[in-house]
Amino acid sequence: MLKVTLRGLLAHKVRLIATGVAVILGVAFMAGTQVLTSSISSSFDKIFSDVYSSIDVVVRSSNEVETPFGSQRDRISDSAVPAVQAVSGVDAAEGEVFGQIRVLGRDNKPLVAAQGPPNFLLNWLTSPSLNGWNLTDGAAPNGPDEVVLDAKSARDGEFAVGDTISILAAQGVQQFRIVGVAKFGKLDTWGGAQAALFDTKTAQQLVGQPGTFDWISVSGDPGVSQTALTERVAAVIPPGTEAITGAEFTAENQDAFQKIIGIFNTFLLVFALIALFVGSFIIYNTFSIIVAQRTKELALLRALGASRRQVLTSVLLEAFAVGFVASIVGVGFGVLLAMGLNALMQSFGFSGPDTPIIIPASAVISSVLVGTMITLASAILPARRAASIAPIAAMRDVAVESTKTSKRRIVIGALLLVGGAIGLWFGLYGNSDSALQLVGFGAFLVFMGFTVIGPVIAAPMARVLGWPMARFGGVSSRIARENAMRNPKRTATTASALMIGVGLVGFISVTAQSLKVSLVEAINTSVTAQYVVTTDSFGATALPLSLAGQITALPEVKVAAAVGAGFANIDGKAKVVLGTDPAALQQVVTITDVSGSFADLSDSGVAIPKTLAADKHLSVGDTLAVSFLQGGPSELTIESVYDTRFPIQGPGYFINAQLFAQVTPPDQQTAQSIYVGLNDSSDAGIAEARGPLDQLIATVPGAKLQSVKEFTKAQTDQANQFLVIVYVLLALALIIAIIGVINTLLLSVYERTRELGLLRAVGMSRRQVRSSIRAESVIISLIGTIIGLGIGLVFGWALVQALYDEGITSFAVPWAQLVTIVIIAALAGVGAALYPARRAARLDVLRAISSE
Amino acid sequence: MPVPLRVPTPRLSDVNATQTTSPRPAITDAAARTVDACKVYGAGDTLVNALDHVTVEFERGKFTAIMGPSGSGKSTLMHCVAGLDTLTSGQIFIGDVDLSSLNERQLTRLRRDTIGFVFQSFNLVPTLTAAENITLPMDLAGTAPDSAWVDTIVSTVNLGDRLKHRPSELSGGQQQRVAVARALASKPSIVFADEPTGNLDSRSGGEILKFMRTAVDEFAQSIVMVTHDPVAASYADRVVFLADGRVVDEILDPTAEAVLERQLRFGV
Ligand SMILES: Nc1ncnc2c1ncn2[C@@H]1O[C@H](COP(=O)(O)OP(=O)(O)OP(=O)(O)O)[C@@H](O)[C@H]1O
Numbered sequence A: 001m002l003k004v005t006l007r008g009l010l011a012h013k014v015r016l017i018a019t020g021v022a023v024i025l026g027v028a029f030m031a032g033t034q035v036l037t038s039s040i041s042s043s044f045d046k047i048f049s050d051v052y053s054s055i056d057v058v059v060r061s062s063n064e065v066e067t068p069f070g071s072q073r074d075r076i077s078d079s080a081v082p083a084v085q086a087v088s089g090v091d092a093a094e095g096e097v098f099g100q101i102r103v104l105g106r107d108n109k110p111l112v113a114a115q116g117p118p119n120f121l122l123n124w125l126t127s128p129s130l131n132g133w134n135l136t137d138g139a140a141p142n143g144p145d146e147v148v149l150d151a152k153s154a155r156d157g158e159f160a161v162g163d164t165i166s167i168l169a170a171q172g173v174q175q176f177r178i179v180g181v182a183k184f185g186k187l188d189t190w191g192g193a194q195a196a197l198f199d200t201k202t203a204q205q206l207v208g209q210p211g212t213f214d215w216i217s218v219s220g221d222p223g224v225s226q227t228a229l230t231e232r233v234a235a236v237i238p239p240g241t242e243a244i245t246g247a248e249f250t251a252e253n254q255d256a257f258q259k260i261i262g263i264f265n266t267f268l269l270v271f272a273l274i275a276l277f278v279g280s281f282i283i284y285n286t287f288s289i290i291v292a293q294r295t296k297e298l299a300l301l302r303a304l305g306a307s308r309r310q311v312l313t314s315v316l317l318e319a320f321a322v323g324f325v326a327s328i329v330g331v332g333f334g335v336l337l338a339m340g341l342n343a344l345m346q347s348f349g350f351s352g353p354d355t356p357i358i359i360p361a362s363a364v365i366s367s368v369l370v371g372t373m374i375t376l377a378s379a380i381l382p383a384r385r386a387a388s389i390a391p392i393a394a395m396r397d398v399a400v401e402s403t404k405t406s407k408r409r410i411v412i413g414a415l416l417l418v419g420g421a422i423g424l425w426f427g428l429y430g431n432s433d434s435a436l437q438l439v440g441f442g443a444f445l446v447f448m449g450f451t452v453i454g455p456v457i458a459a460p461m462a463r464v465l466g467w468p469m470a471r472f473g474g475v476s477s478r479i480a481r482e483n484a485m486r487n488p489k490r491t492a493t494t495a496s497a498l499m500i501g502v503g504l505v506g507f508i509s510v511t512a513q514s515l516k517v518s519l520v521e522a523i524n525t526s527v528t529a530q531y532v533v534t535t536d537s538f539g540a541t542a543l544p545l546s547l548a549g550q551i552t553a554l555p556e557v558k559v560a561a562a563v564g565a566g567f568a569n570i571d572g573k574a575k576v577v578l579g580t581d582p583a584a585l586q587q588v589v590t591i592t593d594v595s596g597s598f599a600d601l602s603d604s605g606v607a608i609p610k611t612l613a614a615d616k617h618l619s620v621g622d623t624l625a626v627s628f629l630q631g632g633p634s635e636l637t638i639e640s641v642y643d644t645r646f647p648i649q650g651p652g653y654f655i656n657a658q659l660f661a662q663v664t665p666p667d668q669q670t671a672q673s674i675y676v677g678l679n680d681s682s683d684a685g686i687a688e689a690r691g692p693l694d695q696l697i698a699t700v701p702g703a704k705l706q707s708v709k710e711f712t713k714a715q716t717d718q719a720n721q722f723l724v725i726v727y728v729l730l731a732l733a734l735i736i737a738i739i740g741v742i743n744t745l746l747l748s749v750y751e752r753t754r755e756l757g758l759l760r761a762v763g764m765s766r767r768q769v770r771s772s773i774r775a776e777s778v779i780i781s782l783i784g785t786i787i788g789l790g791i792g793l794v795f796g797w798a799l800v801q802a803l804y805d806e807g808i809t810s811f812a813v814p815w816a817q818l819v820t821i822v823i824i825a826a827l828a829g830v831g832a833a834l835y836p837a838r839r840a841a842r843l844d845v846l847r848a849i850s851s852e
Numbered sequence B: 001m002p003v004p005l006r007v008p009t010p011r012l013s014d015v016n017a018t019q020t021t022s023p024r025p026a027i028t029d030a031a032a033r034t035v036d037a038c039k040v041y042g043a044g045d046t047l048v049n050a051l052d053h054v055t056v057e058f059e060r061g062k063f064t065a066i067m068g069p070s071g072s073g074k075s076t077l078m079h080c081v082a083g084l085d086t087l088t089s090g091q092i093f094i095g096d097v098d099l100s101s102l103n104e105r106q107l108t109r110l111r112r113d114t115i116g117f118v119f120q121s122f123n124l125v126p127t128l129t130a131a132e133n134i135t136l137p138m139d140l141a142g143t144a145p146d147s148a149w150v151d152t153i154v155s156t157v158n159l160g161d162r163l164k165h166r167p168s169e170l171s172g173g174q175q176q177r178v179a180v181a182r183a184l185a186s187k188p189s190i191v192f193a194d195e196p197t198g199n200l201d202s203r204s205g206g207e208i209l210k211f212m213r214t215a216v217d218e219f220a221q222s223i224v225m226v227t228h229d230p231v232a233a234s235y236a237d238r239v240v241f242l243a244d245g246r247v248v249d250e251i252l253d254p255t256a257e258a259v260l261e262r263q264l265r266f267g268v
C-alpha cells in the first residue's frame, strides 16, 4: 500500500502543487513571525544584560503603578546613596537619572524620527565599575551646559566636540556644548537607543527633579554574591525603597520587553493562523477532487482486496507527506522572510544593532507540526470518503459528486452558526476575561457554519450571480454558470476560502469606518476650539502643559487647554488619570455637567463620566481610593459627573492641574494636544491667529498647529495607517484563497477534458472556452466575496454595538469600499482564471475527445 | 457483430485490383473530398501511415459509410476531413473550401457552422439540457436557431418530452438521438458520425440509423458514418472500405449481406 501511496503522490504531483503552496505560505508566515520576534527579543535580552552587566544591586522606589506599558515607579531621593556606599562589600554606588529627550539636528529638527528608536537622557557615572561608556573623543560632562553624545548621534548630526547643540527635554529646549563623544562598550549606541549624557546635577535638572534618582546602581567587591550584597543593602535603605539584585533588574527589563514583543508576536501569529485556516480549504478541496477522480482506481484496489483502513491510510499518508514536506519548505522560507524583514527593520533603525537571526527549535517544531496537522486534518474527510468507496464502483461509470442538499448538513451548519453567534454575543457583551478568545472562536464557528451550509447555498447563489452573464453573455456564460453549480461542494469550499479573507477585510473596514465616523462626529460635536496644537513626540518631550498658558497669553487667544495623562491606582487597579484646567477645557470642549460642577473641580476632587458613574453606581459626594506615583491624597471625592462626546483617553477620570502637577513626575506633565479657543472665531479671526500661534509653537520642536478640520483628518489618517497594515497582513489569506480558486479551476478543467474537447469539436472557439472558465471563476469569487462581506457587515455591526460605550456611536458602512472589494474580487476571479482558461483553450481537441 | 478472426485468402492483389486509380475531376458536387491525403504518425520504427494517399469523395445528399478493420485509419480520415486534425500531406475540401488554407479560428467556425458531429459516446455537455445541447452550435455562433427546423428534427427523433432533461437522465440511445439531432440542427453541409451506434443495442441503433436515413432522404443531408456493423452500413448509399490507410473497395447501395460477404471475402 505504501507503494500505491508513493505512486499516487508522483501521479498527482501537479495537482498537489496548490496544496503545497498553501501550506508553504501559511507555515512560512508562522515560522517567519516566530523567528523574527525571537531574534529581536533575544537581541534585546542581550542588550539589557550588556547594559546592566556591571550592576549587582539596584535600589529603587517600592511605589509602583502597573501600566499596560510596564510598571512605573517614583524617583527616589539622593539621600540614600551615602548609606549604600558605606555598606561593606560595596565597591561603588551611584544614582542613575533616566529620561526622554530629543536631540535636535542642525536644522532644528529632532535627530531621531518620531517612529525611530528612543532618545534617552542619562547621567554620566563617575565610578569606572558602573560606567559602561568609553569616551572616544573629548572629556566627561561637567557643568550645566556640557553634554556627551553617543557616537551614532554625533555621526548622524555631524557634530564634533566643541559644537553647540539644542536639546529638547521636559523643561523645553536648551543649548549645550558637546564636550565628548562616547561609545557604549564597543557599540555606537546604548543598545540601539541614542543617548545624551550630562553630569548628574544637570540631568536631574533636565528631568525636573533635582535631588532624585530613578534608581541607585551598586557594584560589589569581587567575591561578594549579588544576593548577599542585596540583603546587606536592603538593611540600610530608607522606607519606601527596595533593593533587588542586578540579575533580577535585568530580567525585569527583559521581561517587560518580551511582553511587548509577545503581543506583537501573537498579533502576527493570528494572521498566520488565518492564512493556514484558509489554506486548509484548498487542501480539503484538492484531496476531495483527487479522491473523486480516483474513484475507479481506489475501487479497483478495494476489489483486489485492499481494506478500508488501507485506503484511508494511503490517502492520509499522501496528505502527511505533502504537509510535512511543504511545512519544512515553509520553515525555510519563513527563515528567509525573517531575515529579509530584519534587514528591512534595521535599515529603518527599528531594532537593535545587528540582530542575529536565531532559529528557535520551538519555532521549527511548532510550525512543522501545525502545517502537517492542518494538512492531515483537512484530508481526513476526503480520506474517509475514499475509504467508503465500494469495490463495485470500479465497474460503474465514475460517480459524480453527490449534490443532494442533505438535511444533516443544514442542521449541523445551523448549529455551528448558532454556536458562533453565542460565542460572539458573550465575547462582545459579556464580562468574560477571555472576551477576545470567545469572539475569535465565535467567528471561527460562524465561518465553519457557512462552510458547512455552503454547498446548499452555492448553487442558488451561482444561479443568481450567473444570471446576468447567462442572460447577456451567451452560451459560454451559461455553461460557466452550470459548471459553477454542478459541484456545489467544490464551489462552496473554494468560495469559503475567499469568504474568510473577505469577511475579515469587510469586518475591519466596517469597524474602522464606524470608528472614523464616530471619531469625526465626536470631535465635530464636542470640540469648540478653533485650533489644535499637536506633536509627534511622546512622554517627556510631548507638549509641556505650561505651553497652554503661553498660548493663552497671546492677545488673539481667549483660552487654551491641555489634557495631560498619567497613571494612578484607583480602587486597586491602574487607570489613566487626566489632568487639566477644567474651566479652560470646558471652554474649548463641550463637557456638560450631569451633576456637580466640572469647572470647579478642587485639588481633592475627581470628575467621572456619566457612563462610569452609572456602571459603578457612583455619584457626586462618593469617594474613590487612589494612589499616585508621587504620593498625594489617598482618597478623592467625586465632585463632578459629566457627559461629553469628546474622545477621551482611558476611562475618563479628570483631576485638576494643580493636583496633577503634585502627583505626576515633572517629565510626565505633558500633553499630546492643546486645544485653542480664539477671541475672534470668525474665518478672518482664525486666519489672523495662525501667524502668531505658529510663531509661538515654532519654539517647541515637534509641535504642529492644526485647524480642527486638519486635526480630525490627521486622527483618521492615523487609523488608516493601521488599517493598511492589517490589510497587508490579511492579503496573504486572500492570496491563498485566490490560489484555491486557480487550483479548483485547474482540477475542474482537467476533469472536464472530454467535455471541453466535445465543445471545441462542435465549434466552441478558444475565446469562448476562455471566457467560460473566466465567468465560472468570477461566479465562484463573487459567491465567496458576497457571503464574506455579509458576514463582515454583521460582525462589524455587532462589534460597533458592543463598543457604543467606548465612543463608537455610529455604525457606518463604507459602501464605496465594499463595492470596490466586490469589483476587486471579480477582477481577482478573472486573474485566477487566466492560467486555467489558457490550459483549457489549449487542449488538443482530438486528444480530448479520445481521452477516457 | 461477427468479424472472422482468420484471414482466408491473400488479398493484396484484390485490393490493388479494386482500388480507384482514375483521377477525379477537380470540381465536383462532393460535400467533402480528399486528394492524396496522407497522415503519418511517429517516425522511424514506430512510423505509421494512418492515411496513405487517400483520395475519396463524399457526395452531397448521400449517406456514406466507411468500413475497415481496426486501425485501418477510419477515425483518422474522419477527423481530418472534419477539420479536427491536419494532414501530413494532401488536401481536403469541404465544399470548395481547402481546409489547409484555414487557421485555427476559421476551422473552429467551419466546424461550428458547416459540420455536424456524432461520436461513439460522450456526445453531450452534461450541464446542459437536451434542448440546449441540440442548439449548442447555434448558441455558440450567437445565431438564432431555425425553430421550425429544430422542431422538425426533435419530432423526428421522437424526443418531445425529454427535451428539458439533462444527459444523465437519458438512456444511451436517447443521448445518441440528441447528438444526432444536434448534428443536424444547424443544417450543416455535412455530418460525420464515428461509430454512432457502437455502444447501443440493435434496436436503439436501428432507430438512430433510420433517423439518419430519413435526414438524407427527406432533408438531403450529407452524412459520413464510420461503422463496423454490416447492418448499419446497409443503411448507407455507399460503403467505402479502408485497409492500412488506403481505400481498397467500395459498394454502392449495399445490403447487409453484400457487406458481410465483402468482409468475409477480404477478412476486413
Ligand atoms: N495519435 C496517434 N499517434 C500514433 N499513432 C496513431 C495515433 N492515432 C492513430 N494512430 C494509428 O493510426 C492508425 C489508424 O488509426 P485509427 O484510429 O484511424 O483507426 P480506426 O480505423 O479508427 O480503428 P478502430 O476501428 O479501432 O477505431 C492506427 O494504426 C493507429 O495506431
Ligand SMILES: [Mg+2]
Residues within 6 Å of the ligand: B074, B075, B076
Ligand atoms: Mg476509430
